[in-house]
Amino acid sequence: MNINKKIIAFTLVLLAGVSQSCEDYLQEELVSDVSAATYYSTPQGWEDGVRATYAAMKNFFGVEIGFTMTAFGTDVHTNGSDGGHKGFNFYDNQLAPDTRYAREAWQFFYRGINQANAMINRADDVELDQEVKDQRILEVRFLRGFYYFMLTRFYGNIHLSLEETEGVEITANKTPASEIYSQAIIPDLRAAVAGLPNEQTDLGRVTKPAAEYLLGLALLTRSYQPFAEGTDAAEAETLFSNVINNYGFTLAENYRALWGLDELSLPDNVGGAEDNSEIIFAVQNAKGQVDEGLDRDGHRGHLYFLMEYDKLPGMQRDIENGRPWKRFRPTPYHLSLWNRDMDRRYDETYKSVWYANNEATIPTDEAGNLLFELGDTAIYIPGPDMNAKWDEAAKKSTPYVVLTPDPAFDGDIWFYNEKLYPTLAKFLDNTRPNRQHTQGQRDFVLMRLGEAYLLRAEARLQQGNAGGAAEDINVIRTRAAWDGMEEAMQITADQATLDFLLEERAREMDGEGHRWFTLTRTGTLVERVRAHNPEASPNIQDYHVLRPIPQEQIDRTEGGYEQNPGYPVSGDS
Numbered sequence: 373m374n375i376n377k378k379i380i381a382f383t384l385v386l387l388a389g390v391s392q393s394c395e396d397y398l399q400e401e402l403v404s405d406v407s408a409a410t411y412y413s414t415p416q417g418w419e420d421g422v423r424a425t426y427a428a429m430k431n432f433f434g435v436e437i438g439f440t441m442t443a444f445g446t447d448v449h450t451n452g453s454d455g456g457h458k459g460f461n462f463y464d465n466q467l468a469p470d471t472r473y474a475r476e477a478w479q480f481f482y483r484g485i486n487q488a489n490a491m492i493n494r495a496d497d498v499e500l501d502q503e504v505k506d507q508r509i510l511e512v513r514f515l516r517g518f519y520y521f522m523l524t525r526f527y528g529n530i531h532l533s534l535e536e537t538e539g540v541e542i543t544a545n546k547t548p549a550s551e552i553y554s555q556a557i558i559p560d561l562r563a564a565v566a567g568l569p570n571e572q573t574d575l576g577r578v579t580k581p582a583a584e585y586l587l588g589l590a591l592l593t594r595s596y597q598p599f600a601e602g603t604d605a606a607e608a609e610t611l612f613s614n615v616i617n618n619y620g621f622t623l624a625e626n627y628r629a630l631w632g633l634d635e636l637s638l639p640d641n642v643g644g645a646e647d648n649s650e651i652i653f654a655v656q657n658a659k660g661q662v663d664e665g666l667d668r669d670g671h672r673g674h675l676y677f678l679m680e681y682d683k684l685p686g687m688q689r690d691i692e693n694g695r696p697w698k699r700f701r702p703t704p705y706h707l708s709l710w711n712r713d714m715d716r717r718y719d720e721t722y723k724s725v726w727y728a729n730n731e732a733t734i735p736t737d738e739a740g741n742l743l744f745e746l747g748d749t750a751i752y753i754p755g756p757d758m759n760a761k762w763d764e765a766a767k768k769s770t771p772y773v774v775l776t777p778d779p780a781f782d783g784d785i786w787f788y789n790e791k792l793y794p795t796l797a798k799f800l801d802n803t804r805p806n807r808q809h810t811q812g813q814r815d816f817v818l819m820r821l822g823e824a825y826l827l828r829a830e831a832r833l834q835q836g837n838a839g840g841a842a843e844d845i846n847v848i849r850t851r852a853a854w855d856g857m858e859e860a861m862q863i864t865a866d867q868a869t870l871d872f873l874l875e876e877r878a879r880e881m882d883g884e885g886h887r888w889f890t891l892t893r894t895g896t897l898v899e900r901v902r903a904h905n906p907e908a909s910p911n912i913q914d915y916h917v918l919r920p921i922p923q924e925q926i927d928r929t930e931g932g933y934e935q936n937p938g939y940p941v942s943g944d945s
Contacts, residue, residue: 412490418498421491422508425515426576428484429655432522434671434816437473438885439700441526441919445912446887446897447904448706448878452698453680453790463901463911469923469939477526478922481519488516489536510567514578514586517560521590524549524557525889528918528936532556542930550599553590561587565611570619576656581619584611585652585819592831593893605834612828615652621821622649623851628720630822631798650822654815659803662811670811673799676700677883680791684773685735686728686750692802693726695810700883701793704777705904709875712757714857715849717879719755721798726751728772735771743771751775753794796883817884822848826877830894833870842868845876852880870894892917913938 411417432438436457443449444461451461457473459466467474491512495505516534523530532547532555547555564583572579588611595604615621624630630650662670678696682689689695710718728734728750734742744750751773754762759776767774767786777788786792801812829844842865853861863872877890891897897917902909915938923942926933935941 412494413497415498415500418491418494418500419508421487421494422512425484425487425491425512426655427487428480428515428519429816429818430667430669431480432477433655433818433885434657434673434812434814435669436672436676436699437476439673439676439883440473441477442885442888443700443883444888445901445905445908445916446891447900448703448882448887449700450703450905450907451790452701452793454698461905461908463908463913463916467916467920469920469926469935469942471920471922474526474919475922475924477919478523478925481523482531484519485516485533486537488512488519489534492516493536506567507569510564511578513560514564514568514583517557517564517590518586520552520556520560521586521593524552525593525892526919527921529934542928544925544929544933546934548599549597553594553599557590558587561590576654578653581615581621582653582819585615585824588612588615588831589827592827592834593889595831595834596893596895605831609828609831609835612824612831615824616821616828620649621652621824623821623847624648624650626720627717627852630820631721633720633797633800650820651815651817652819652821652824654817654819656815657811657813659813662813663805663809665811667811671799671801671814671816672810672812673814673816673883674801674804674812675810677796677799679793679795681726681751681795683791684726684751684786685733686730686744686748686772687726687733688730689807690729691804691807692800693723693729694800695807698791700796701790702796703905706878706882707756707777707794709879710756712755714854714860715852715879716854717852717882721796721882722753722755723795723797723800724753724755725749748772755794798883822851822880823877823886826873826880829868829873830870833868833873838868839865841865841873845873848876848880870896874900915939 412421436455440455440457440460444451444457445463449461451458457466457471459468459471460473492509495509498505520530520532529546529548530552531544532552533545534556561583564578565580565587568578568580568583570580588608591604591611592608594600595608630648632648657667657670661667674694675697676699678694678698679701680696680698681687681693682696687693712718726749728744728746728748731742731746734744734746734750736742749772752770753775762774762776767776773786775786775788775792788794799812799814801814803813804811825844825847829841832838832840832844842863845868846862849861849863850858874890874894874896878887881887881890888897891900898912898914901912915936918936920939921933921935926935
């Protein structure tokens, strides 16, 4: 054991003070040169500390760590050519106790928990209107419950503390997940449901419907566990029904409108997901802050799902088409899930055409004439159900690149690979100040009405109510249907199985940061990855339903800290 004991992940950190702006949503501003002990004892300091408790969400959601740990290693996404965290997709020896993202997720959420503990523990010493104080305490209890929920889903049995840690701590417990639920997650979320208001003036603060949504998800998740309580699924259904029926949320008119993709144009400060009637809770970003670099994270989903369009003939990187980091590629199985004759979701969120923006690389004929002009089609991806008509002759007859999944033909024929593949466009952000800018202004949507219907369908399936599940799924499929195809998109009770629901979630929730949790919750991760993710299937094992406990945590805990089953165990002797 390393005798140089250091502070572990449960230490109080003054993450960032956050001050309300004139736009009335949560924004982060660094508070420096202050002591947490003295600053948090003032009304303004304590309010800033409450706001700082939200910071762990921005560290994870909308940036690469969150997408990597929720999209990789599933049945619907595999790896592109770039990036250094492919172990989460391969399930090989890169996914180990010293893996950076497994360590950072642990740290981020425990810092959030300790920040919440600090605000709760210090509340009595702060002179503040009691009603305001009580509401803020419920906000941080929601966040503490959420962070424990995240940690338990990732790591299983973990350290539990409901008290603030102020100094060096070299001991840690490993509390069973069942007790994390019963002592922290469920009580915190029940309190938030009971006391939070239906709406908040500051966008980005948690509300009662958000608390009901999260409590419903936690109970639904527990309903699959050996330590489930018999009423978990039924209560989850009730909570999702409350969210669906009681607060005026409505589905966006169509799937494209949900993501603000009309003409791939976003209004200034579109980040405001709350302007969309479907959004229940979102992590806030703001154009001014992300453009000026004051927010170092923002929403970076616009980077990760893009193919390498900028190296193809007639193209160069620009703001509208995005900066392609080539991280997450749809599996062939994923691309097989849409019936595009009926379902609009693929066409409304996958990019099919790129228009020439670089005359210097437009190909020419033997006489030196350009084969197409600036503004003409340079790349076309026919996509699922339309690839078959593009045989070798058809592809060669077009002056531009046609990208299909076919094997390579002789000649200048293009096909899917780790750099070239169908591009999910729902996170594109053409309001960035330049083509290299990595931060985007979109809010990261954590909870929306569309998923609430699918979660209620799952809760109903858990109770054997396939008819009720079909009703909920059909609400989503009606919105997803092309005009005139609504009836054809409906399913019957006998079709409302867990497998169908998982496929419907893949179509509806594509890339939104839920897939790994969905598969681990339902106990289907290993079987579905083996069946549908060629890069992950050789290595995935049953123990991969949990992430490795960070080696740093093991080394810095007196007496060590038990590793999750299946992962290598190491330590100083």
